[in-house]
Amino acid sequence: MLSIQNVSKTYSKGKIKAVDNISLEVKHGEIFGFLGPNGAGKTTTIKMITGILPIDEGRITINGYDIEKEAIKAKISMGFVPDTHDIYDRLTGIEYLNFIADVYNVPVSERKGRIDKYLEMFEIKQAVSQPVKSYSHGMKQKLILTGALLHQPPLWILDEPLTGLDPKAAHLLKEEMHEHCARGNTVFFSTHVLEVAEKLCNRIGIINKGKIIATGTLDELRKSQNASLESIFLNLTEEGSGAHA
Numbered sequence: 001m002l003s004i005q006n007v008s009k010t011y012s013k014g015k016i017k018a019v020d021n022i023s024l025e026v027k028h029g030e031i032f033g034f035l036g037p038n039g040a041g042k043t044t045t046i047k048m049i050t051g052i053l054p055i056d057e058g059r060i061t062i063n064g065y066d067i068e069k070e071a072i073k074a075k076i077s078m079g080f081v082p083d084t085h086d087i088y089d090r091l092t093g094i095e096y097l098n099f100i101a102d103v104y105n106v107p108v109s110e111r112k113g114r115i116d117k118y119l120e121m122f123e124i125k126q127a128v129s130q131p132v133k134s135y136s137h138g139m140k141q142k143l144i145l146t147g148a149l150l151h152q153p154p155l156w157i158l159d160e161p162l163t164g165l166d167p168k169a170a171h172l173l174k175e176e177m178h179e180h181c182a183r184g185n186t187v188f189f190s191t192h193v194l195e196v197a198e199k200l201c202n203r204i205g206i207i208n209k210g211k212i213i214a215t216g217t218l219d220e221l222r223k224s225q226n227a228s229l230e231s232i233f234l235n236l237t238e239e240g241s242g243a244h245a
Contacts, residue, residue, distance in 0.1 A: 001062070002025070002049065002061075002155060003059075003060065005060070006021050006022075007022050007057065008055075008057040009055065017210050019045055020210035022207070022210075022212045026188055026203075028154075029181050031177055031178070031203075033203070035204060036190075036206060042190045042207055062075075076153070079156050080158075081144055083163070085137070085144065087132055091132055093124065097128070097143070097150065098111070100150055104151035118150075122142035124142050127139060138164040141165055145161065149176075154186065156185070159189070161189055162193065162196065198218060204218060206237070
């Protein structure tokens, strides 16, 4: 579903290597957790996956489509929730959702049911007639999630998706992630909350200083390190090890 092959990204005219020759394969039906300390390269990687940043070296494909050569088809195959809330504050919530539905060609006959499902799930139905600028942080997160999932993409790219969500909404989103993958789809998400990754993910990748330093199931990582995920994460990121699990 998601293939990252020998991808690199530098800043400051090549002086800073934010992502250094990383490769990952994320399969159908998988919840893949992407972990790393601040500045490790997580968000840069996600911005390359989604086509926001150009790739300096390597190749990324989504659902078989090259993100640079077949950008539209690749982007239609994904729903993206960024770690910021840069949305159109002057639109009402429903105007924003209809705009997103138009962008992804969601038929009018289908969009109302999909919109209503998520508005009720996230308990923001009463707010959609109000301007987005009046929303709280958590309400904006719920609106962005609704917009990202509207066109029912096979791949969800979620950058810190639980930030700002109340416990009920976070629980429901995690259930949605499981159901999405049970249908043969894929979730790729970054998180700082190791406990969430431990409970939710089929496989985990840890990035540090722009390099993938470990990948595998939780059992595989535990066997290789004989420790909890928290200890594994701290040990690997502190050591800056280049070894793969």
